Amino acid sequence: MRHDPMHPTTLDLFADADLEQQPRREQIGEQSYVLRGFALPWFDRLLPALHAVLAAAPFRQMMTPGGFTMSVALSSCGTLGWTTDRSGYRYTRHDPQTGRPWPAMPEVFFELAQAAAREAGFSDFVPDSCLINRYVAGAKMSLHQDKDEGSYAAPIVSVSLGLPAMFLFGGFERSDKSQRIPLLHGDIVVWGGVDRLRYHGVLPIKDGVHPRLGEQRINFTFRTAG
Ligand code: MD3
Ligand code: FE
Numbered sequence: 001m002r003h004d005p006m007h008p009t010t011l012d013l014f015a016d017a018d019l020e021q022q023p024r025r026e027q028i029g030e031q032s033y034v035l036r037g038f039a040l041p042w043f044d045r046l047l048p049a050l051h052a053v054l055a056a057a058p059f060r061q062m063m064t065p066g067g068f069t070m071s072v073a074l075s076s077c078g079t080l081g082w083t084t085d086r087s088g089y090r091y092t093r094h095d096p097q098t099g100r101p102w103p104a105m106p107e108v109f110f111e112l113a114q115a116a117a118r119e120a121g122f123s124d125f126v127p128d129s130c131l132i133n134r135y136v137a138g139a140k141m142s143l144h145q146d147k148d149e150g151s152y153a154a155p156i157v158s159v160s161l162g163l164p165a166m167f168l169f170g171g172f173e174r175s176d177k178s179q180r181i182p183l184l185h186g187d188i189v190v191w192g193g194v195d196r197l198r199y200h201g202v203l204p205i206k207d208g209v210h211p212r213l214g215e216q217r218i219n220f221t222f223r224t225a226g
Pocket of ligand 2: 144200
C-alpha cells in the first residue's frame with residue numbers, strides 16, 4: 001500500500017517534483033548560461049512596462065548598411081538605443097524616428113537584467129541599453145557578432161518571450177560550427193567574458209500563437225553600450 005504509485009504519500013510527491021524539475025541553469029559556453037524560465041515570475045510586471053515603452057517608441061523595421069530591410073522590427077529603451085541605417089550600425093541617445101530621447105529603461109527591466117546577470121556569475125551589471133526585437137513568423141537574425149558597444153567587459157542578457165526560437169550559438173569565426181539552442185517563453189541567456197564576441201543568430205521563427213503574446217516572439221537584449 002505504501003508504494004502504490006496511485007497513492008503517493010506527501011513525501012513521494014515532493015520527491016517526484018524534484019526529479020522532474022529541469023536544471024534551471026544550463027551552461028552553454030565557458031561564461032554563457034541559459035536560465036530556464038527565469039523571466040516567468042516577472043512577466044506580469046514586464047508586460048505593462050513594455051507597452052509603455054512601445055507607446056513612446058513603436059516597433060519599426062530598419063535598414064542595414066547594405067540596403068536590406070531587417071525582418072525583425074526594433075525598438076529600444078535606456079540611455080542608448082541601437083539603430084541601423086544606410087550609414088551604419090550605432091547607438092544613439094535619440095530615437096531617429098521621433099527625434100526624442102529613447103524612453104527610460106523601466107525599473108523592472110533593469111532589475112530583471114541585473115538579477116539574471118548575477119545568477120550567471122556577473123555581479124554589478126549596469127545595462128544602459130535595452131534593444132527590443134519583435135519577430136513574426138519567418139523573421140530571423142543571421143549569424144553576427146555584437147561589436148558596436150564601447151567595451152566588451154560587460155555581459156549581455158537576452159530575455160525571450162512569446163513564440164519559441166531556435167538560437168544559434170557559434171564560435172569566434174563565422175564558419176565555426178554553431179550549437180542550436182531552443183529558447184522558450186521566459187528563458188534568459190547570459191553571455192560575457194571570453195564568450196562575449198561569439199557569433200550568434202536566430203533561425204526563422206515558425207508560425208504559431210503564444211497564449212500571452214500572440215503571433216510573435218519578443219526579445220530584450222540588455223547591454224552596457226556606453
Ligand atoms: C552570444 N538578438 O539583437 S541576443 C541582437 O534573440 C541579437 O533577438 C538576439 O542577437 C535575439 O544582436 C538575442 C543574443 C546574443 C547577444 C550577444 C551575444 C548572443 C550572444 C554575445 C556573445 C555570444
Ligand atoms: Fe546579437
